[in-house]
Amino acid sequence: MSSLQPRTLDPRLDLMVDRIVRVPPKVAWAAWTQPEPLRRWYAPSPGTVTECEIDLRPGGVFRFVIRGPDGNESRIDSCYLEVVPYQRLIWTNALVAGYRPALDGFFTAEMTLQERENATLCTTIAMHRDEDDRNQHAAAGFHDGWGTVLDQLGAYAPSIKTDH
Amino acid sequence: MSSLQPRTLDPRLDLMVDRIVRVPPKVAWAAWTQPEPLRRWYAPSPGTVTECEIDLRPGGVFRFVIRGPDGNESRIDSCYLEVVPYQRLIWTNALVAGYRPALDGFFTAEMTLQERENATLCTTIAMHRDEDDRNQHAAAGFHDGWGTVLDQLGAYAPSIKTDH
Numbered sequence: 626m627s628s629l630q631p632r633t634l635d636p637r638l639d640l641m642v643d644r645i646v647r648v649p650p651k652v653a654w655a656a657w658t659q660p661e662p663l664r665r666w667y668a669p670s671p672g673t674v675t676e677c678e679i680d681l682r683p684g685g686v687f688r689f690v691i692r693g694p695d696g697n698e699s700r701i702d703s704c705y706l707e708v709v710p711y712q713r714l715i716w717t718n719a720l721v722a723g724y725r726p727a728l729d730g731f732f733t734a735e736m737t738l739q740e741r742e743n744a745t746l747c748t749t750i751a752m753h754r755d756e757d758d759r760n761q762h763a764a765a766g767f768h769d770g771w772g773t774v775l776d777q778l779g780a781y782a783p784s785i786k787t788d789h
Numbered sequence: 790m791s792s793l794q795p796r797t798l799d800p801r802l803d804l805m806v807d808r809i810v811r812v813p814p815k816v817a818w819a820a821w822t823q824p825e826p827l828r829r830w831y832a833p834s835p836g837t838v839t840e841c842e843i844d845l846r847p848g849g850v851f852r853f854v855i856r857g858p859d860g861n862e863s864r865i866d867s868c869y870l871e872v873v874p875y876q877r878l879i880w881t882n883a884l885v886a887g888y889r890p891a892l893d894g895f896f897t898a899e900m901t902l903q904e905r906e907n908a909t910l911c912t913t914i915a916m917h918r919d920e921d922d923r924n925q926h927a928a929a930g931f932h933d934g935w936g937t938v939l940d941q942l943g944a945y946a947p948s949i950k951t952d953h
Contacts, residue, residue, distance in 0.1 A: 632887070683847065683871060684879075706870065706888050707847060715848075719883050719890040723796070724870050724897045726883040726918040733888045754890040 629712045631737040631748040638759050640767045643748040644775040648782040650711045650738040653745045656782050657714060657736060663689070666777040669770050676700075681708055686722035702727065703734075713737050731758050747775060793876045795901040795912040802923050804931045807912040808939040812946040814875045814902040817909045820946050821878060821900060827853070830941040833934050840864075845872055850886035866891065867898075877901050895922050911939060 634641055646653050656662045660677040668674045668691040675698065676690040687703040704720040704727075707713060719730035732751045739746040749771055753759040798805055810817050820826045824841040832838045832855040839862065840854040851867040868884040868891075871877060883894035896915045903910040913935055917923040 638889070715888055717884065717888060717890065719894075720881065720897065723916070724879055724881060724899075725802070725916045726881065726895060726897055726922070728918050730883075731890060733884065733890055735888075752887070752889045754892050758890070 628739045629709060629737060630739075631750060632735060634750065635752075637756055638753050640751045640753075640759060640763055641748065642768055642771040642775060643746060644772075644779055645741060645744050646747050646775070646779045646782050647744045648785070649743075650740050650745045652782055652785050653738050653747055653778070654711045655785055656778055658708075662781075662785055666781045667774055668692075669773040670777065680722065681705065683708060684722065684724050687716050688722075703730075706733070711738060732762060747778070749775070792903045793873060793901060794903075795914060796899060798914065799916075801920055802917050804915045804917075804923060804927055805912065806932055806935040806939060807910060808936075808943055809905060809908050810911050810939070810943045810946050811908045812949070813907075814904050814909045816946055816949050817902050817911055817942070818875045819949055820942055822872075826945075826949055830945045831938055832856075833937040834941065844886065845869065847872060848886065848888050851880050852886075867894075870897070875902060896926060911942070913939070 658679060658681050660679050664674040664677050671694045672691050674689055675692045678686055678688040680686045683706055685705045687705055690698050690700045692698045701718055702721050703716045703718040704722055704724060705716045707715040714736045717730060717733035719727055719733065721727050732753055735750045737748045751762060751767060753762060820830065822843060822845050824843050828838040828841050835858045836855050838853055839856045842850055842852040844850045847870055849869045851869055854862050854864045856862045865882055866885050867880045867882040868886055868888060869880045871879040878900045881894060881897035883891055883897065885891050896917055899914045901912045915926060915931060917926060
């Protein structure tokens with residue numbers, strides 16, 4: 626499989642987490658792009674994904690709700706920008722579905738899957754408008770949060786049926 | 790030529806201007822997507838476009854500077870989202886090149902070209918996050934500004950060489 630590279634990081638503005646996941650890119654892709662598999666790993670435990678809506682095309686909605694252990698819910702409403710099956714997904718919460726500007730978005734995410742021997746390297750990059758937003762996102766737990774959920778993806782993905 | 794329809798307007802959040810331009814869609818497309826033709830009509834006269842950079846692909850930059858008659862310059866930095874040759878162009882100033890969130894963007898624009906007899910219907914829609922932004926954009930002269938430049942496009946476009 627040819628393979629798209631993750632973008633070059635701007636360390637002043639971007640945050641990055643990657644993990645090796647022991648499934649082929651096709652299975653990792655299903656976990657990222659279908660509501661039912663995504664709900665199983667996308668909230669840092671003991672949080673849970675209580676809602677998830679995916680319209681997998683540029684301009685389509687990516688919306689989910691995470692309920693924390695305290696019962697508080699966070700809703701994240703994003704818009705897909707690029708969808709390259711099994712390789713790359715880009716979305717932003719600076720826009721909502723149909724590309725309309727969002728009320729309070731602050732990051733664009735790029736997720737890249739690269740095939741490795743019997744596995745996939747999954748790289749997630751969050752891009753911000755300025756250093757303040759980047760640093761606030763880091764302080765709010767970006768690395769722990771995304772690192773945790775990618776670990777959860779790694780634990781869960783091998784059980785995904787390939788007909789997903 | 791098959792033809793994409795403009796999106797359905799949300800009158801609470803969107804603004805729209807359209808004009809018939811007496812050239813084929815291919816020529817109107819050149820006027821919208823190449824710096825030299827675009828500079829000839831994109832600033833409401835007597836303003837001028839003093840800089841223009843176009844990287845015509847999703848995620849590519851669309852950046853221009855307009856100098857007003859008072860010498861003041863406005864720089865608009867946007868990111869293309871969809872590029873459907875001769876039919877549809879979508880860009881936003883809520884993101885900059887590479888889809889990075891912008892510091893102060895507030896609209897997404899959709900420009901649609903539909904073939905008519907010996908002419909093209911050019912429809913531009915600006916989408917906003919809320920009614921305040923829409924109303925401010927309207928008060929700042931959206932209809933006059935975009936109406937004026939589409940009239941200028943109509944006057945200029947017939948002189949564009951088709952090898953553009």
